Amino acid sequence: MAEKKKRKGSMKGHTIGGGQKRPTKSGAGMTKKGVAKYRKDNPGSKLKTAVTGKVKPGSKAAKRRKSFCARSAGQMKKFPKAARDPNSRLRQARKRWKCR
Secondary structure, eight states: OOOOOOOOOOOTTTTTTSSSBBBBTTTTOOOOHHHHHHHHSSOOOOOOOOSOOOOOTHHHHHHHHHHHHHHHHHHHOHHHHHHHTSHHHHHHHHHHHOOO
């Protein structure tokens, strides 16, 4: 019997219990372990963990943060139910990334 082929870039198999994703209470998003698993499953990926600390304005990290915040703002528009819920994964991840 042929195995189903996993889609490139798929997050299937990444769980909170497995330690690949953070629970919503601790800010949602992916852990170092989750990023390592994703990169192993998707060779050539440049996925990194969240930018959570202080950053110098204009630095690479600051630009990554600005980019994430802009993308996730689009998700807030697309999913108004998640945008209204302060405990949604989207809102918690934005909080962890320090999006305004």
